[in-house]
Amino acid sequence: MIIVHEQDLLFHLKNTQVSYVFRVMEETGILENLYYGSTISDYENFDWLLEREIRPGNNLVPEKLLTSLEHIKQEMPVYGTTDFRYPALEVTYPDGDSISHFRYQGYKIFKGKEAVKPLPATFGEADQVQVLEVFLKDDYSDLHLTLRYAIYKELPVITRQTFLQNKGQQDYLLKHLASLNIDLPNEQYDWLHLDGAWARENHLSREKIHRGVQQVSSTRGASSHVHNPFLAICQPQTTESQGKVYGFSLIYSGNFQAQIELDNYDYLRIQLGINPFQFQWQLRSGETFVSPEAVAVFSLHGFSGMTQAFHSLFRRHLIRSSWKDVPRPVLLNSWEAAYFDFDEKKILDIAGASKELGVELFVLDDGWFGSRNSDKGSLGNWTENCEKLPRGLANLVRDIKAMGLQFGLWFEPEMVSDDTPLYQAHPDWIIGHPKKNISQGRNQYVLDFGNPKIVDVIYDQMDKILKEVPIDYLKLDMNRYISEAYSSELSPVQQGEVAHRYILGVYALYDRLANAYPHILIESCAGGGARFDAGMLYYSPQIWTSDDTDAVERLVIQAGTSMVYPLSSMGSHVSAVPNHQVARTTSLDMRKNVAFFGVFGYELNPLALTQEEKEQIRQQIKEYKAYQELIMQGDFYRLATGDTNRIAWMVVSPDQSEALVGYYQILAQPNPTYQRLRLRGLKEDDCYQVIEANTESQRYGRDLESIGLLLSQNYLGHEPEYWSREMLGDFSSRLVYLKRV
Template sequence: MAAAARLYLLHGGHSSLAIEVDAAGVPVWRHWGARLPDGIKSGPALAETRPPASFSLEQPAVFSPFPGFGMGWFAQSALLAHRQGQAFVFEPQAWHVVPSDRQLAITARDDVAGITVTLQLRLDPQDDVLTVATSLTNTGAGLLDVQWLAAAVLPLPSSAHSVRHVSGRHNSEFVPCEDVLGRGQWRRENRRGLTSHDSFPGAIVTTPGSTADSGLTYGAQLAWSGNHAQLIEWLDDGRYQWQLGEWLAPGEVRLEQGGRLDAPDVLATCSPDGWNGVARNFHRAVRDSIRWPDGQMAPRPVHLNTWEGFYFDHDEAQLKALATAAAAIGVERFVLDDGWFKGRDDDTRSLGDWTVDLRKYPQGLKPLADHVRAAGMEFGLWVEPEMVNPDSDLFRAHPDWVLQIAGRPLLTARNQLVLDLTRPEVSDYLFGAVDSLLRELPIAYLKWDHNRDLTMAGDAGGRAAYRRQILAAYALFDRLRSAWPAVEIEACAGGGGRIDAGIIRRTHRFWTSDCIDAVSRVTMQHGFLQFMPPEVMGSHIGAAPAHSTGRSQSMDFRAAVAIAGHFGLEFNLLDMTDSESARLAAWIAFYKEWRHLLAGQVATGSANDHLAWQANGSEGQWLLCVYRLGPSELRYAPALPLPFLEDGQWQIRRIDPVDRPDRDSRWRQGWTAGAAWLRDVGLPLPPMKAESAALFQIDRA
C-alpha cells in the first residue's frame, strides 16, 4: 500500500511555498505565493482531485521542482543531457525531501541515467526571498554531456498575466519591456559571455490588477555574470513554470564520472505589494550578500571620476588641480580613469601592460595619489584586467593567452581581445599586476571594467570556455579581495553590461551606464532599482551637453537625478565658474545630509503628464524626488499619489539644496496630511518646467 501524501511548507513574512510528496514519493509543486496561515490544513492530495485526462498516459507526469525528460513531461524539462547521444532520458526513481530550519533539501536520483540532482530551497523570513541552489553529479560511467540544467524551476499561478523585463544596449540600459503571457512560452536568452546590456537575467511577473505598489507580484533573478536563459511556459493545468539557468554552449559541460555541476543561485520572491514590494525584498537579500570592508557599509562617499572630464589626455598638474578643486567642494573619493598606463593615448594600445606611463607621470602615480590623500580624499584607479590590446607588450609576448579558436579570426571590440582566465598563468599574471599596484599606491578603490562581449571563447584545448571564464573571473576577484579586504571594487562593463547578483557578492558598486544624460538616467535607474539597491547604483552628474546624447540639462536637474543613488561627478570641475562651484557644493552637502536613507526602503513610480519619482526612506522619514521629464500638457499640475506611506499623519515640505527665494511659500512651509489622503488624493505639486525636479522632505507627524 502506497504511503499517504505529505505536505512540506516554508513560510516567509508575506509568502509561503508548499511542496507535496505524493503517494509515489515524488515532490510536487502545490503553492508559491501569498502567505498561508501556520498549521493550515491542505485538503486532498493533488492526485485525488485529478481524474485521467483523455489521450494521455495512464501514469501522468507531475510538476515537480525538477521535471524530467522523456517519460511523459512534455513541457520544458529541468535537464537535458546525454552520453554520446544515448541515455538521454532523465526520470528519477528515488526522491528524498529533508526539511530543516526554513529550508528543504531535495535529492532526485536516476540510477538508469546515472545522475543525481540536489536542490536546496531556503525561504528567508526577513526578506521573503527564496534562494534556490541546484547541483548535478554524474554518478554513471563515462562522460555526461549537459545541454541545460535549470538553476530553479518555479511555479506561477494561472492568474499570472504579464512579464516585465528589461532590454537595452550600451548607453541605453534597462529599457522597460512588458509581454502578456499566453498559452505558449516566453523566453529570453543571452549568449554574449557576460551579463549583457540587453538581457538582464531576471524578470517580474504580474497578476491582474498588479501595480507598482499593490497586487500579487513575483520576481526572480539569476546570481550569475555570464550566458543565461529564462523561460516562462504555460502548463496543462493552466499554471506556468518559470525556469532560469545558464545558457551552455555546445560541449561546454562534459562531466567525468563523479563530476559535479553547480548551477548559479536563483533569488526569487513574491510580494502582495506590487513590483516595488518585490524590489524591496530583492534589496534586502542583495544587501545581505555584499561583503563590505570591516563588515559594514560606510556612508557612500561623494565620488569623482576623471573619464568624461579628461579621457586619455592626462596631465599631472591639471589632475592635481582637479583634486584640489574637488576636495574644496566636498568630494571624498577621486578615481583616476583610463589613460594612466604605459603608451595609453587612446583605446587602440597598451591594454594589459599595467605599468605607469612615465611620459605623463614622470615620478609614477604616487605623487598624484599622495596629493589626493593630502586633500582628504580616497584615491581610486581604473583597471580592465580581463582584456588585452593586440598592440601591447603582453600580447606580443603571449599571443596564446587570449580566448581563441584555431582557424578562426581574432575579432576585436574596442580594439581589444579577451584574456583566457582559465589558464592559471594568466590569472596569476593579472593578480600579480593588480596586487603590485595595490602595494605601491594608497589605492582604496578599483573601478574594474570589462569593455566587450565574448567571441571565439575557446580555451587552449579548443573547448567552449564561457562559464569557466566567469568562474575564473570570480576566483580572481575573490583572491584579490582576500589579499586586500579593505579595497572596494566597482563593477563596470561598458557601463551596465555586468550588473547581477553574482558579481555584487565580490564588489561594492555598479556603474549603471556610460550614459549620464539625466533624462535617460531616470528610466535606467528605475530599472536598476527593480533588482539592486540604490547604495550600489553609481549615479553621476555629467557634463552639459551630455557626451552620450548631446542634450543639456541644468545643474539642479542633473544633481537631483544623481542623488538617487551613489552620488558622483564626472566632468572637468576646473571649467566651472565660482557660482557653479558654489551651487555644486550645496548639492554635495545636501547629499551628505540625506545619504543615510540610501540604505533604507525605495519606491519608484511614474505618473501622467511626464512625471517620474523616487522615494528613499523608512517608516519615519522619506526623501521624495519628483522629476518632470517633459513639458506639462495640462492646465493645472496633477496631484501625485504617494502609495509608499504607512498609516498615520505626515508632515511634508519642499526642500532646496540651493536657496531659491522664488519658490512658492506654500510648499516651502509645508503642511500635515493623513497617509490615506496622500495615497489616494495625492501630493499637490508646484509648477515645474520640463527637465526639472522638486524635492520633498516627508516626516511622520
C-alpha cells in the first residue's frame, strides 16, 4: 500500500479507494503534496502533477523564480520559507526568532500499528495497516521532525501524526505543531462542522468556503459542547448519497483547532491539531513532543460514505475496550429518577422496579459519596455517604446483584469541592493562579491533572471502592471547563503546557482504570457531549451524547454526532415526560424509536410508571435486544426526506440481510402531501420482508431504493375508516424492520 519511487524521492500511499502522493522537492528538501483523492494508478513518473508558474515574489532559492513556497502545496509548512500562509509548525529559537527549514533525511516503512503513548491513536494488525515515517531535520538546529502516515487496507483512510525531537543541547519553545496539514486545489467547496452548546450539541452546519481563514476550535480545556474536533469539505452538489467529501477528525480531547485557509491562488490549506492559543511547550534537550493523531477520510459517495468510513475505523481500529464488540446491557440511570434525593430503601425500590421491567444494569448516579446532597460539595471525597447508605456500598450492591442486576457507579474524578479534606490539605492542587481570581463552575474547581501525584491520589480513592465493591460499569463525568489555566507545579515558562498536560493526565487515569479493571464498561461523560471525541473513544467504548434526553432534540443531536461517531458509541436513553430539559411531552413510543439508534437505556423513575407504561417498556427492551447486534455493527445511513420537519435514518447489517428504519415527523401537518422514503444500502436483487407494527409485505431492494416506502395511507375499499382513524399528531414516529427473504 506504500510505494516509494527512490529515484524521484516520491511516495504514493494507495489502496482500492484512495491515493495520497507527495515528493521531496529538489534543492529545498521540503515535502510537496501532489495529490490526495480517489485511487489512481501508480505512474513511473508523476511530473504531470507538478504545478509551477513563475512567481516573481519572494523565492526561497536566489534567482530561482519557481521556488516561492507561497504557491506550492506542502506536507509540513513552516515559517521562514517564503510561505505566507499559516504554518503547521512554529518554534521559538534561543535568538527569539521562529525561522525554520526542515529538510528531508530519509524514511521507514513498517506493517502494523499501535498507539504511541501517552496519546490515544488508531491501531491495526500487520495485514490491516501499513505505516510510513518520513524524517526531516531543521537546517538551523538539532530539531528532528518525524511525519507518520498510516493507510488502512480496507478503508479510504489516511492518518497523520507528528513527532518533534530535540537532539541538541539547547531548549526550544514549541508554539504550534499541527497533526495534519493538507493543501488541496479548491473546487468551490462547502465546509461542514458540528457546533452547539450544553444540551444542544453537535448540530450540523454547512457553509460556503470564502477567502481567508475559517476555523472551529476550543480554548476550554476540553473539546467542548461548542465545537467538535471535526470538519469536512465537499462539493456544492454533494448530498448524503453522492458527491466528493474529505472528512477530518482529531483524536484528541483538549484544546484543538481545525482550520481552513483559502488563499488568493485558490489553494485550500486544512490543518488540525492542538490549539496554539495559550499553548507553549518547553522542548528540553533529548525530549520528544508527540502530536495527537489526525484522521483523513475520502468519499466519492457523499456524507454517508464518509460516515461509514469513520464508523468502521473507530469501531475496529480505535476503541480498544473489551466491550467494543460485546452487546451492552440495557441500563437505567438513577439521575432523573431521584437526583440527590434518595436513601438506601429508595435505591433498592428503584432497582427492583427496574429489574421487573427487564433492565439489566442499574446505575447509581451523583449523590452517593461524602455528604453530597446537592452540587455544592464533596467532589474529591470518594467515600460512601453514610447517612444515605448506612450499610455501605458493598451491601447495597450485594442486594442489587441478588436481584439479578449488574451495578454501575458515577464518578467525577477530575473535580474537587472546597469542603473536602483533599482541597483543605492541598488548595494548590487546583488549576488557577493562587493570587488571582479563580472562578467556580457548578460550585467546583478543576484538579490539576497535569500533576501525576494528583492523578495517583484520585485513582487510589477510586481503586479502593472498585476493589471492595463488585462494579460492572463506570460513568466518568466532567462538568466544568478550565477558565484560568495556571499550575502551581510548573515554572513560568511552562504555563502554556497546562491544558495539554491536563488532558494527558485524564488519559492516564482512564488508561489505569481500563487496564486494572478490563471487565468494567466505561462510559465517558462531560456534562453530556462536551468531550464526545475520538480521543475518549480509545478508552471508553460509549459516551453520553447529551444531557438533553428529549426525543425531538435528540434527533438533531444524534444525526450530527453520527456524522463521525458510530451508533455503538452514542449513549441514548428514554426519559420521563414532560422532559426535564425542555418540558416537551412525547409518546413513549417516539422516545423509544429515537433512543434505539444508539446504546439504549432509561433515564426515569420506574416507580412512577403506570402499568401500561411498564408493559410498554418490557416490550421495548425485548425489541431492542432483537435489533441490538444490527444497530451496533451495521452501516448507518441518514435518509433524505426533503424538509427539516421530517428526519429519517436506517442501519443495514454488513451482509445486507436485514435493516432497521426510523422515520420521525416533528409537527403534524394538515392535508399532508403524498410522501415516500427512499431506502439505501440494500441488495438490489434480493427480496425483503417489510415489517411495520402488525403489517407485512415483500419488496425487492431495487424497488425500496428507487421508489421507497410509501408513507401515505391507501383507503381504497375502506373509505369510512378515514373518518375514525387515530391521528398521530405532533412528535410521531415509525419503525420499519426489513429481513431478507
